[in-house]
Amino acid sequence: MTERELVIVGGGPAGLAAALAAGEAGVKDILLIERDQHLGGILNQCIHTGFGLHRFKAELTGPEYADRFVKTVEKAPEIEVSLRSFAVKLTGDRVITYLKPGAMEEVKARAVILATGCRERTREMIPICGSRPAGVYPAGLAQKMINLEGWIPGKEAVIVGSGDIGLIMARRMTLEGMKVKAVIEIQKTTRGLTRNVVQCLEDYGIPLHLRHKILKITGRDRVEKVEVVRVDDNFAGIPRSGFEIRCDTVLISVGLIPENELLEMAGAQIDPKTNGPLSARVNFTSIPGIFVCGNAFRVYDLADNVSLDSESAGRSAAEYLGKGSADRGNLS
Amino acid sequence: METCDVLIVGAGVTGAAIARELSRYKLKIFLLEKEVEAAFGVSKSNSGIIHAGTQNPPSSLKGRLCVEGNRLIREELSKDLGLTFVQCGQLIVIFDLKDLPALEKIKKEGGELGVKGLEIVDRAWLDAREPNLGPEVKAALYAPTAGIVSPYRFVYALVENAAANGVELKTSHKVTAIRRVDEGGARFEVEAGGETYRTRFLVNAAGLFADEISALAGAPSFKITPRKGEEYLLDKKRGHLVNHIIFPLPSENSKGILIIKTSDGNPMIGPTAHETGDKADLSTTDEGLAEALAGARRMMPSISRGDIIAYFAGLRPACGRDFVIRREDAAPGLITAAGIQSPGLTAAPAIAVMAADILKTHGLGLEPKKEFHRLRPRPAHLFQIPPEETKRLIAKNPAYGDIVCRCEMVSAVEIRDAIKRGARTLDGVKFRTRAQSGRCHGGFCTTRIIKIMREELGLPVTEITKRGPGSELIKGERI
Ligand SMILES: Cc1cc2nc3c(=O)[nH]c(=O)nc-3n(C[C@H](O)[C@H](O)[C@H](O)COP(=O)(O)OP(=O)(O)OC[C@H]3O[C@@H](n4cnc5c(N)ncnc54)[C@H](O)[C@@H]3O)c2cc1C
Numbered sequence: 001m002t003e004r005e006l007v008i009v010g011g012g013p014a015g016l017a018a019a020l021a022a023g024e025a026g027v028k029d030i031l032l033i034e035r036d037q038h039l040g041g042i043l044n045q046c047i048h049t050g051f052g053l054h055r056f057k058a059e060l061t062g063p064e065y066a067d068r069f070v071k072t073v074e075k076a077p078e079i080e081v082s083l084r085s086f087a088v089k090l091t092g093d094r095v096i097t098y099l100k101p102g103a104m105e106e107v108k109a110r111a112v113i114l115a116t117g118c119r120e121r122t123r124e125m126i127p128i129c130g131s132r133p134a135g136v137y138p139a140g141l142a143q144k145m146i147n148l149e150g151w152i153p154g155k156e157a158v159i160v161g162s163g164d165i166g167l168i169m170a171r172r173m174t175l176e177g178m179k180v181k182a183v184i185e186i187q188k189t190t191r192g193l194t195r196n197v198v199q200c201l202e203d204y205g206i207p208l209h210l211r212h213k214i215l216k217i218t219g220r221d222r223v224e225k226v227e228v229v230r231v232d233d234n235f236a237g238i239p240r241s242g243f244e245i246r247c248d249t250v251l252i253s254v255g256l257i258p259e260n261e262l263l264e265m266a267g268a269q270i271d272p273k274t275n276g277p278l279s280a281r282v283n284f285t286s287i288p289g290i291f292v293c294g295n296a297f298r299v300y301d302l303a304d305n306v307s308l309d310s311e312s313a314g315r316s317a318a319e320y321l322g323k324g325s326a327d328r329g330n331l332s
Numbered sequence: 333m334e335t336c337d338v339l340i341v342g343a344g345v346t347g348a349a350i351a352r353e354l355s356r357y358k359l360k361i362f363l364l365e366k367e368v369e370a371a372f373g374v375s376k377s378n379s380g381i382i383h384a385g386t387q388n389p390p391s392s393l394k395g396r397l398c399v400e401g402n403r404l405i406r407e408e409l410s411k412d413l414g415l416t417f418v419q420c421g422q423l424i425v426i427f428d429l430k431d432l433p434a435l436e437k438i439k440k441e442g443g444e445l446g447v448k449g450l451e452i453v454d455r456a457w458l459d460a461r462e463p464n465l466g467p468e469v470k471a472a473l474y475a476p477t478a479g480i481v482s483p484y485r486f487v488y489a490l491v492e493n494a495a496a497n498g499v500e501l502k503t504s505h506k507v508t509a510i511r512r513v514d515e516g517g518a519r520f521e522v523e524a525g526g527e528t529y530r531t532r533f534l535v536n537a538a539g540l541f542a543d544e545i546s547a548l549a550g551a552p553s554f555k556i557t558p559r560k561g562e563e564y565l566l567d568k569k570r571g572h573l574v575n576h577i578i579f580p581l582p583s584e585n586s587k588g589i590l591i592i593k594t595s596d597g598n599p600m601i602g603p604t605a606h607e608t609g610d611k612a613d614l615s616t617t618d619e620g621l622a623e624a625l626a627g628a629r630r631m632m633p634s635i636s637r638g639d640i641i642a643y644f645a646g647l648r649p650a651c652g653r654d655f656v657i658r659r660e661d662a663a664p665g666l667i668t669a670a671g672i673q674s675p676g677l678t679a680a681p682a683i684a685v686m687a688a689d690i691l692k693t694h695g696l697g698l699e700p701k702k703e704f705h706r707l708r709p710r711p712a713h714l715f716q717i718p719p720e721e722t723k724r725l726i727a728k729n730p731a732y733g734d735i736v737c738r739c740e741m742v743s744a745v746e747i748r749d750a751i752k753r754g755a756r757t758l759d760g761v762k763f764r765t766r767a768q769s770g771r772c773h774g775g776f777c778t779t780r781i782i783k784i785m786r787e788e789l790g791l792p793v794t795e796i797t798k799r800g801p802g803s804e805l806i807k808g809e810r811i
Contacts, residue, residue: 035738086735089719097719099743102730104723119772124642131615132644134758134798134805138775149779150810151793176810220612221802248807264569 005029006317007096007109009087009262012041013303014294014310015115016069021314022113023078026323030078031107033085033098039073040066041117042140043303045147048168050195054304065303090114090262092287111289111317114263115310118256118295120165123217126254128160130216135223139165139253143172152176154249158226159183160214162190162197164301166253171200180206181245184228186213186235191255193301214250215242223248256299263292274298283313291317336360337696339522339531341507341545343370345483345680346672347537348490353684354691355497357698362531363491363499364524366506366541368800369760371487373539375677376763377614377646379563379592379603380483382406383675384422384475386442386450387582393655398675399446400682402477409681413489414710415481416595422478422577423458425631427468434581435473442475449476464573466633478577482595483677484763490680492753493708497701502527503756504800510534510548512663519665520549533696535667535687540611540649542670551660556670558611558647559585561603562620566639567771571597578631587674589627591635596715596766601628601635603646614645641771648673657683659690667691711749714741715766736784737777739770747781751788759799761785782806 006027008015011034019032038044043051046062053059056068073079082100089097094109120138135154137145143165145151157173159166162185170180183201188211190197201208215227215237230241258276260268269278269286276298277285283293293313294306338354340347343365351363367373382405388395410417426435432452439450451474458465458472495501505525513521518530538545543556566573571593580588586605593599602624621643628635651671660666667690669683676683692698714722714732725732725745734744742765750764758774761767761781768774768781782805785796797803 035735084734086738088735088741099722099726099733099735101734102726103733104719104726120775122641122771122773122775124640124773125638127621127640127643129616129618129621134803137778138773141775141778144779145806146810149783149793151779151782151806152808152810153805154807216615218615221798221800222804 001095001106001108003108004031005109005321006031006111006113007107008032008113008115009096010034010041010115010117010294010296011036011039011081012115012117012294013043013066013069013306014117014296015041015113016066016073017307017310018113018115018293018314018317019079020069020072020076021311022318023076025315025318027318027321028078031080031082032073033082033087035084035086037084039070039081039083045140045144047147048172051303054302055307062303069307087262090266092267094289111291111320113291113293113313113317114260114296115292115294116259116262116296118258118299120252121255121257123252128214128217130218131220133217133219133221133223135219135248136217136250136252139163139169139251142251143169146172146176152178154178156181156247157249157251158245158247159251159253161185161252161254162192162208163253163255164192164196166251167192167196167200169251169253170206171204174204174206178249180204181247182206182228183208184212184214185210186231187211213237217250223250226250256295258296258299260292260296263290266290282309283316289320333528333530334362335518335530336362337531338533338535338691339364339520339529340535340537342373342537342539343487343491343501343503344373344375344537344539345371345487345490345677346539346669346683347535348487348494349680349684350535350537350669350687351494351499352490352497353681353688355494355499356700356704358701359696361499362529363494363501364505364507364522365501365503368504368756368797369754370491370501370503371484371763372799374646374649375487376484377563377644378483378561378674378677379590379600380480380594380677381422381577381592381675382417382479382481383678384442384478385445385447386424386438386473386475387579387587388445388675390441390444392653393657394675394679395445397655397679397682397686401675401679404681405481405678406477406479410481412706413493413708415486415489416716417479417481418595419477419479420576420593421474421476422579423462423472423474424579424581425465425469425472426581427470427630429470431581432471435471439473447475447477450474462575462578464632464634466629466631469631480577480592480595486677488753488764489708493705496705496708507545507548510545512550533665533667533691535669537669539672540647542649542668543651546660546668546670549660549663549666551663551666551668554651554656554670556649556651558608558613559650559673560606560608560613560645560647562616562624562645563600563602563643564621564624564640565594565642566599566601566635567641568597570599570639573632573634574599580627580631589624591628591632598641599635599639601625605648608647611647614647616643616645620645642769642773655679655683657686657690659694665694711746711753711764713746713765714743736780737765737767737770739772740766742767744784747784748788751785756789757797757799757803758782758785758805
C-alpha cells in the first residue's frame with residue numbers, strides 16, 4: 001500500500017478544479033484518478049457552447065472549457081494523474097482501492113476528495129411501464145453516442161423530461177437529421193434552463209408538452225410508439241386526454257443523481273432523498289478528511305459553479321492537511 | 333442436408349438440459365433455436381428459484397420432477413457446471429394462525445413427494461432469521477433445500493457443457509416445417525434456418541411455441557396458454573432486507589407474490605399471474621407494479637417503490653395444470669416436453685432424465701461415451717470474487733483491470749469472454765456479465781460494450797442489436 005497526501009477520485013470539472021486549488025494552497029502530493037482515458041469527465045461529450053460565461057467571460061464548448069483546466073493540471077508538478085483507473089473501494093480511514101489495466105492498487109490518503117459526478121435517473125425509476133425494446137436511452141447516453149462516436153440512435157424521437165441534457169439533445173438530434181416529435185414534461189414548468197428551451201426547442205419548432213406524462217412504451221424489438229396523457233395536479237392521467245406518438249427512439253431526461261457509492265462504502269451519511277452527502281457545509285461529509293465536490297455533492301446547473309465550489313473543496317482539504325486556510329463555504 | 337439421431341427444438345432450459353443429458357451418449361444431436369441466442373425465451377425471464385418441491389399436488393408430474401430436479405441441481409449440477417447456486421431456503425408465511433392447517437397440508441404433501449427438512453416455524457424463529465418481516469406474519473413453513481440460480485446463466489452452462497460434449501447448437505434456426513419421412517432410419521425431415529435436417533427422434537421443447545411445433549409434426553394438438561408474470565427488481569443496496577425466498581400461501585393459479593433475493597444479490601418481488609392471449613406480450617403494467625408492491629409489502633412493509641431499479645415480464649407456457657412430457661404415438665419418434673410452466677427451471681434436469689428414458693424405451697440406444705466431460709469451467713466474474721482473487725486475475729491478464737461497467741464492476745475480459753461463449757447481443761452480454769444491469773442501466777458503458785462487440789463480432793454498429801434482428805441499437809453512422 002502506498003501513501004499519499006491527497007487522493008482525488010474523478011477527473012471531470014470538479015476533480016480538476018479541486019486538484020488545482022489544493023495544489024495552490026500548498027498540498028504537494030496529489031493523486032488524481034480517473035476511470036476514462038481522458039480527463040474532462042462529462043464535459044467531453046458536451047460539444048455545445050454555454051460553458052465558461054461566468055468564469056472566463058467566454059462562450060466555450062465543454063471540451064474547450066475542460067481543456068483550460070486540463071492544461072494547467074498537466075503542468076502542475078504536485079498533481080499525478082492516473083487514467084483508466086477505477087476506484088472500487090473506499091474505507092472510513094481513507095484507504096482507496098482502484099483497478100487499472102494491469103494492476104489493482106491500494107493507497108492510503110491523508111485526505112480524500114470525491115468528485116465522482118452524477119448519473120442519470122432512468123426509465124425504471126419513474127417507472128414507465130410497457131415493453132422494453134431497443135431505442136430507449138438515457139439522454140446522456142444518446143449524447144455520448146452522437147457526439148463521441150458519431151452514431152445516430154434512431155430516426156424519430158420523443159424526449160421524456162425537460163432536463164437540460166434532454167433539451168440540448170433535442171437540438172442535437174434535429175441537427176443530425178432526426179425528427180424530434182415532442183418533449184414530454186410532467187411538471188407545469190420545464191426543468192431546464194430557459195435559454196435551452198428557447199435555443200433548443202422553440203428555435204426548431206419542437207413541441208413541449210408540459211403537464212403530460214408517458215403512460216407506456218410500446219414496441220416488440222425496437223420502440224414503435226409511446227402513449228402520452230395529460231395529468232392533473234396529482235400527476236394522475238386525465239381520462240380521454242391521451243394520444244399516441246409514433247417514434248423509434250425515446251430519450252429519458254428526468255434528472256440526475258449524485259454518485260456516492262464510494263462515500264457510502266466508507267460509512268458516511270447519505271441523504272436518501274438526494275443521494276448527496278448529509279452535511280451542513282458545502283463539500284464536507286460526516287467523515288473528517290473525506291470531501292465531496294461537484295455534482296457528486298449536489299447537482300449543479302452550470303459547470304462554472306462546479307469549478308468554483310470544487311476549488312473551495314480543494315482548499316478545505318488543504319486546510320485539513322494543515323496547509324493554507326479554507327474559505328467557509330456555507331450551504332446556500 | 334444434416335442427419336442426426338436426435339433433434340431438439342428449443343434452447344431454453346428444457347431443451348438445453350435434455351441436450352446436456354443426452355450428450356453423455358454416443359449420439360449425433362442438434363439443438364435448434366429460433367432466437368439469436370440460447371435462453372432468450374421463457375427461460376430468461378423468471379424468478380430463478382430452485383424450488384424445494386412444495387406447493388405441487390403429490391400426484392403431479394411437476395411435483396415429482398421438481399423435487400428430483402432440485403436434488404440434481406443441489407447435489408450435482410451446481411458443482412459440475414460451476415453455477416452460483418445459493419441455497420437460501422424458502423418460507424411460506426401465513427398472516428393468520430387459522431391458516432396453520434393449510435401449512436400442515438403443504439408440509440404433508442411435500443413430505444410425500446420427498447421434500448426434505450420441512451418444518452413449521454414460529455414468529456420467534458422468523459424474528460431471528462428474517463427480521464424485516466411485517467407484523468402481520470404469524471408463522472411459516474420452512475423448506476431448507478430451496479435456493480436460487482441465475483436462470484439464463486444456468487441455461488448457458490447447460491448449453492456450453494452440451495456443446496463441449498458434441499451437441500451442435502444452431503441459433504437463428506427457426507423450425508418452419510416438419511415432414512414425416514422413412515429413409516435410412518430417419519423419421520422426420522425438419523426445415524430450419526434455410527437448412528434441412530433428418531432425424532430419427534425429434535424432441536419438442538419449444539416452450540411457448542410447443543403447440544405450433546406439435547402441429548407441424550402432425551401430432552395431436554394441444555394449446556399453450558401464456559400466463560404473464562411481472563417481476564420487479566430492487567436495488568442491491570436493499571439486499572440486506574431478505575434472506576430466504578418468501579411466499580404467501582399459494583392460490584389456485586399461482587404461488588402468489590414472492591420476495592426473493594436473486595443470485596446476484598438484488599431483492600426481487602413478483603411474479604404476478606395473468607393469462608394473456610399474446611405470446612409476444614412482455615409488457616409490464618402499472619397494475620402489475622401495484623399488485624407486486626402490495627403483495628410484497630404485506631410480508632415486508634419496508635419495501636418501497638423507490639427501491640425498484642428494473643423490471644420485466646415473463647410468460648409461463650401453460651398447458652393445463654401439469655407438465656406434458658410424453659411420446660406422441662401419432663407421430664412415432666416425437667417426444668413432447670411442453671407446458672413447462674413453473675417449476676420448470678427447477679425440474680429441467682429431471683425432465684431431461686425422463687426424456688432420455690422415454691427415448692430409450694422407444695428404441696434409442698444410449699451407449700455411454702468413453703469421455704463425457706462432466707465439468708464445465710466456471711467463467712470468472714469480478715463481482716463474485718474477493719479482492720485477492722481479482723489481484724491474481726489482473727496479474728495474469730492486465731485487461732481484468734480494465735473496467736467497462738462501473739456499477740457492477742465488469743472488466744473488458746469478461747465482456748470478450750461472454751462473446752466468445754456465445755453472446756451475440758447486448759442483452760446476451762448483460763445476462764452473462766451483469767454489465768448494464770446496475771443502477772445506471774448502461775448509461776456509461778453501453779457505447780464501450782458496443783465497440784467491443786463490433787470488434788469481436790466483426791459487425792458494423794448498425795447491426796448490433798439488443799436482442800436480435802429488429803432490435804438494432806444504432807440507425808446510422810456519421811461518416
Ligand atoms: C414470471 C415467471 C417466473 C418463473 N419462476 C420460476 C422459478 O422461480 N423457478 C422455476 O423453476 N420456474 C420458474 N418459472 C418457469 C420457468 O421459467 C419455465 O418453466 C422454463 O423456463 C421453461 O423453459 P423451456 O425451455 O421449456 O421454455 P423456453 O425457455 O421458452 O425455451 C423454448 C425455446 O424454444 C424456442 N423455439 C420456439 N419455437 C421454435 C421454433 N419453431 N424453432 C426453433 N426454436 C423455437 C424458443 O425461442 C425458446 O428459446 C417461471 C416462469 C415465469 C414466466
